[in-house]
Amino acid sequence: MAMIEVQNLTKRYRDRSAIEGLTFSVNEGEILGFLGPNGAGKSTTMKILTGFLPPSMGTAKVAGFDVFEQPLEVKRRIGYLPETPPLYPEMTVRGYLKFVAELKKVPGRGLKAELDRVAGLTGLSDIMDRVIQNLSKGYKQRVGIAQALLGSPPVLILDEPTEGLDPSQRADVRSLIKGLAGKHTLILSTHILPEVTMTCEKVLIIHQGKMVAYDEIQKLVSVHGQAANVSLEEIFIKLTAA
Numbered sequence: 001m002a003m004i005e006v007q008n009l010t011k012r013y014r015d016r017s018a019i020e021g022l023t024f025s026v027n028e029g030e031i032l033g034f035l036g037p038n039g040a041g042k043s044t045t046m047k048i049l050t051g052f053l054p055p056s057m058g059t060a061k062v063a064g065f066d067v068f069e070q071p072l073e074v075k076r077r078i079g080y081l082p083e084t085p086p087l088y089p090e091m092t093v094r095g096y097l098k099f100v101a102e103l104k105k106v107p108g109r110g111l112k113a114e115l116d117r118v119a120g121l122t123g124l125s126d127i128m129d130r131v132i133q134n135l136s137k138g139y140k141q142r143v144g145i146a147q148a149l150l151g152s153p154p155v156l157i158l159d160e161p162t163e164g165l166d167p168s169q170r171a172d173v174r175s176l177i178k179g180l181a182g183k184h185t186l187i188l189s190t191h192i193l194p195e196v197t198m199t200c201e202k203v204l205i206i207h208q209g210k211m212v213a214y215d216e217i218q219k220l221v222s223v224h225g226q227a228a229n230v231s232l233e234e235i236f237i238k239l240t241a242a
């Protein structure tokens with residue numbers, strides 16, 4: 001079953017298109033890698049899917065609900081990590097996650113267990129009482145991911161979740177994301193190519209707002225690769241070189 005369905009999605013800012021005619025779907029439990037160079041339109045697409053920005057044309061549905069017509073139903077089902085996580089630096093990790101859980105209407109009785117669950121998943125259990133502004137960038141990013149996971153929404157939309165992390169933090173976040181597959185439907189935006197090969201089965205590449213590839217990674221490699229060992233990186237460069 002398709003959890004995310006996007007039809008002919010277009011967003012124009014004044015006279016220029018940020019995205020144009022995007023059509024794709026993501027099945028329940030699948031991870032879609034959303035790739036594109038800087039400025040390709042990834043964040044714009046994610047902001048539309050999460051109800052933060054209206055499209056100029058086309059439709060997007062999450063769990064059968066139109067993002068524009070039923071934004072509350074959609075927001076209830078999505079955990080969103082924006083490019084810049086919406087953290088309150090003066091709060092403790094626990095205080096912040098509690099605050100977000102209340103906004104998401106996690107029932108009071110289950111609140112402590114839910115905080116413990118996401119803290120365990122994201123490796124935050126030992127630093128719950130630290131103030132966010134004193135944390136390293138990697139830990140701040142984990143707090144951003146933790147807030148997206150609160151309430152266990154069926155759909156997760158993560159905009160460059162490993163941006164700015166060091167290699168070992170990146171590996172941790174990658175394995176965390178991999179572990180979410182099956183339980184959640186995910187869109188993972190990144191311009192770090194190995195990230196996609198390691199975590200996603202399917203990939204969508206956009207370039208200047210248009211879709212230039214949308215397929216299983218293995219199939220993309222067999223269609224675009226001359227040599228048997230062609231990498232996704234070579235395909236990406238070939239498709240976005242214009």
Ligand SMILES: Nc1ncnc2c1ncn2[C@@H]1O[C@H](COP(=O)(O)OP(=O)(O)OP(=O)(O)O)[C@@H](O)[C@H]1O
Pocket residue numbers: 013017018036037038039040041042043044045083191
């Ligand atoms: N509010 C806005 N007004 C005008 N143009 C915008 C606005 N937001 C984005 N754009 C433009 O739309 C295009 C797509 O931007 P978007 O942020 O979606 O790209 P992206 O793929 O997420 O890039 P990055 O990886 O650099 O974050 C860019 O050319 C950008 O300059």
